[in-house]
Amino acid sequence: MTEAVITVENLTMAYGDFLIQRDLNFTVNRGDIFVVMGGSGCGKSTLLMHLIGLQTPAKGSIFYGEQDFWRANARQREQIMRRVGVLFQSGALLSSMTLAENIALPLMEFTLLTSRQIAKMVSYKLALVGLAGFEDYYPSEISGGMQKRAGLARAMALDPEILYFDEPSAGLDPISAKLLDDLIKGLRDSLGATVVMVTHELASIFAIGTNSIFLDPETKTAIAAGPPRQMLAESSDERVIRFLTRDNPKAELPPLEAIS
Amino acid sequence: MTPPTWLATPNGENCLNLSFSGDWCLESIALMDLSALLAELNERSGAQSVVLDGRELGRWDSAFMTFLLDFKQGCAAHHATLDISGMPSGVRSLLDLASAVPEREGARRTASRSVWLAEVGETARKLWADGLFLTRFLGETTLAGFALIVGKARYRRVDLWLQIQECGPSAVPIVTLISLLVGLILAFVGAVQLAMFGAQLYIADLVALGMTREMGALMTAIIMAGRSGAAFAAQIGTMNVNMEISALRVMGFAPMEFLVLPRMLALILVMPFLCLYSDLLGIIGGGLVSVAFFDIPVTQFMHRTAESVHLTDFFIGVFKCALFGVLIALAGCMRGLQCGRSASAVGDAATSAVVTSIVFIVVADSIVTLVCDRLGI
Numbered sequence: 001m002t003e004a005v006i007t008v009e010n011l012t013m014a015y016g017d018f019l020i021q022r023d024l025n026f027t028v029n030r031g032d033i034f035v036v037m038g039g040s041g042c043g044k045s046t047l048l049m050h051l052i053g054l055q056t057p058a059k060g061s062i063f064y065g066e067q068d069f070w071r072a073n074a075r076q077r078e079q080i081m082r083r084v085g086v087l088f089q090s091g092a093l094l095s096s097m098t099l100a101e102n103i104a105l106p107l108m109e110f111t112l113l114t115s116r117q118i119a120k121m122v123s124y125k126l127a128l129v130g131l132a133g134f135e136d137y138y139p140s141e142i143s144g145g146m147q148k149r150a151g152l153a154r155a156m157a158l159d160p161e162i163l164y165f166d167e168p169s170a171g172l173d174p175i176s177a178k179l180l181d182d183l184i185k186g187l188r189d190s191l192g193a194t195v196v197m198v199t200h201e202l203a204s205i206f207a208i209g210t211n212s213i214f215l216d217p218e219t220k221t222a223i224a225a226g227p228p229r230q231m232l233a234e235s236s237d238e239r240v241i242r243f244l245t246r247d248n249p250k251a252e253l254p255p256l257e258a259i260s
Numbered sequence: 261m262t263p264p265t266w267l268a269t270p271n272g273e274n275c276l277n278l279s280f281s282g283d284w285c286l287e288s289i290a291l292m293d294l295s296a297l298l299a300e301l302n303e304r305s306g307a308q309s310v311v312l313d314g315r316e317l318g319r320w321d322s323a324f325m326t327f328l329l330d331f332k333q334g335c336a337a338h339h340a341t342l343d344i345s346g347m348p349s350g351v352r353s354l355l356d357l358a359s360a361v362p363e364r365e366g367a368r369r370t371a372s373r374s375v376w377l378a379e380v381g382e383t384a385r386k387l388w389a390d391g392l393f394l395t396r397f398l399g400e401t402t403l404a405g406f407a408l409i410v411g412k413a414r415y416r417r418v419d420l421w422l423q424i425q426e427c428g429p430s431a432v433p434i435v436t437l438i439s440l441l442v443g444l445i446l447a448f449v450g451a452v453q454l455a456m457f458g459a460q461l462y463i464a465d466l467v468a469l470g471m472t473r474e475m476g477a478l479m480t481a482i483i484m485a486g487r488s489g490a491a492f493a494a495q496i497g498t499m500n501v502n503m504e505i506s507a508l509r510v511m512g513f514a515p516m517e518f519l520v521l522p523r524m525l526a527l528i529l530v531m532p533f534l535c536l537y538s539d540l541l542g543i544i545g546g547g548l549v550s551v552a553f554f555d556i557p558v559t560q561f562m563h564r565t566a567e568s569v570h571l572t573d574f575f576i577g578v579f580k581c582a583l584f585g586v587l588i589a590l591a592g593c594m595r596g597l598q599c600g601r602s603a604s605a606v607g608d609a610a611t612s613a614v615v616t617s618i619v620f621i622v623v624a625d626s627i628v629t630l631v632c633d634r635l636g637i
Contacts, residue, residue, distance in 0.1 A: 094603070095603045095604070096602045096604035096605075111286055113286070117323075120326040120329075121322055121326050123326075124322060124326045124329055127358040128354065128358050130360065130361030131361075132362070132364075132367075133364055133367040133368040134364075134367055135368070135369075136369040137369075138602065139602070159286070159322050186353060186357055187357075189349075189353060190350035190352075190353040190354045191354070192350065
């Protein structure tokens with residue numbers, strides 16, 4: 001079953017006259033864990049900003065299903081964004097609210113749930129990310145990894161169909177990063193959500209990525225696409241191979257079973 | 261969307277079959293009271309085991325999951341086993357996930373009601389701690405001042421110039437407006453009283469003395485407390501939130517020298533000039549009123565002003581204003597360094613910087629005025 005959830009056509013991104021990336025074309029299908037990768041400064045996060053409606057494309061379009069996001073009116077855009085959850089790089093929890101209040105915020109605004117039901121929902125979401133009992137903590141009182149997971153709980157508050165992650169495992173130790181990967185995969189499998197992930201964490205890319213696009217900062221466009229393992233096996237582009245092997249093309253890729 | 265329904269059928273003596281059908285999602289059960297259903301199920305499940313059947317289940321989401329979790333807890337409380345093998349795989353794995361990490365012992369916080377006596381005590385302790393912090397801060401600032409005099413203070417000269425620009429020339433428009441208006445007001449209020457004795461001419465004395473000795477310095481200080489004091493607290497507070505201050509410390513820069521010193525120096529250097537400027541504008545404002553409304557010739561007003569004000573009066577005002585500059589910088593930087601690590605803490609820091617500065621200013625003003633009076637200056 002391949003149903004296109006997000007389609008990007010001829011997208012060109014720029015800050016004023018400064019070109020970031022041009023002519024991007026790709027499709028994210030339902031159930032994908034789509035990885036946007038590339039070296040630092042290639043415009044990965046900028047692409048994310050375009051996808052979640054925080055920055056206007058210089059050219060080209062982004063389709064959610066059949067709907068052109070940047071040609072839709074404000075109401076339609078809000079409808080689309082309601083189905084989307086975003087986990088920002090640092091978690092971006094509101095620092096003056098407790099974890100429970102952070103997660104309850106969208107629930108209070110967009111659903112008719114009573115406060116008791118919301119409290120239950122909040123506990124459930126926190127339990128999903130392994131933070132049961134931390135409702136009344138402020139973001140500054142918990143560790144970075146916990147903040148990130150709490151951010152994930154907030155991103156999932158409204159049961160979104162599409163989850164965006166900006167560098168989910170940045171700043172986490174390898175075990176926490178692996179747990180987060182498992183969590184993302186588990187949530188994708190059980191919720192049937194689609195995941196778009198900006199990362200350059202090779203372990204995550206190979207462990208959970210089902211499709212990907214590789215952005216190059218020099219030519220300012222995508223130079224490879226496809227499932228990460230296939231990309232490594234079939235690409236003849238030196239830049240892609242050096243990136244995917246940590247500049248050590250002879251290294252063997254660990255077998256799939258060993259990771260997942 | 262089909263409404264959510266459930267069916268419980270006894271299966272043998274100790275077993276209960278529970279099947280769900282319809283759509284169990286946010287929109288459909290948001291308004292449903294599930295507690296009644298839970299109570300009923302719990303009552304009936306004298307059964308030792310409950311078997312869930314989700315083959316007829318339509319759409320489901322988190323709302324259904326919270327219900328299931330509640331139900332699972334209920335079963336556990338009755339020591340009944342729960343068989344979820346008949347549920348969709350997504351539901352099963354989410355249930356596993358939700359109970360994968362058990363609640364950490366002692367993590368949950370219980371809200372405690374505060375007693376007023378405890379609150380009074382807490383406030384007193386906070387005030388005491390605040391006083392200690394202020395004392396230490398004053399000491400450290402003095403040390404930083406010595407370091408500056410010896411030429412060992414580590415700060416960027418560029419920062420000093422930036423702060424001077426920010427505190428001085430940028431504040432001129434608002435100082436102009438306020439001082440001119442304060443001069444006008446002083447003249448009006450005084451003139452009405454003086455006119456009763458036919459002594460309108462003495463408006464000049466009133467305005468000139470009032471502005472130079474008191475109002476010029478005070479108004480400038482209050483403007484600067486609102487402008488620069490709040491800005492200092494917000495800047496330093498945000499730096500604190502971003503761990504920039506820790507970074508400075510690690511690199512070997514004392515925040516006192518690197519952040520507080522340039523700001524304080526800038527205010528000390530700039531405030532006297534602003535004060536003089538404010539004095540002048542206030543006198544002009546008073547003159548405008550006298551000339552336009554009370555028929556006093558310009559030359560006479562200027563003559564009276566020159567007669568009544570002495571250089572000492574200017575000095576007192578300028579001295580006070582420099583002192584207020586120190587206090588504003590102290591209060592702003594102190595509140596910034598005390599700032600907590602959240603967005604609202606930065607706001608609190610800015611607010612309390614302004615409040616603290618104004619309190620400091622008024623108290624210091626009273627003391628200086630009293631001393632001047634005793635000394636007969």
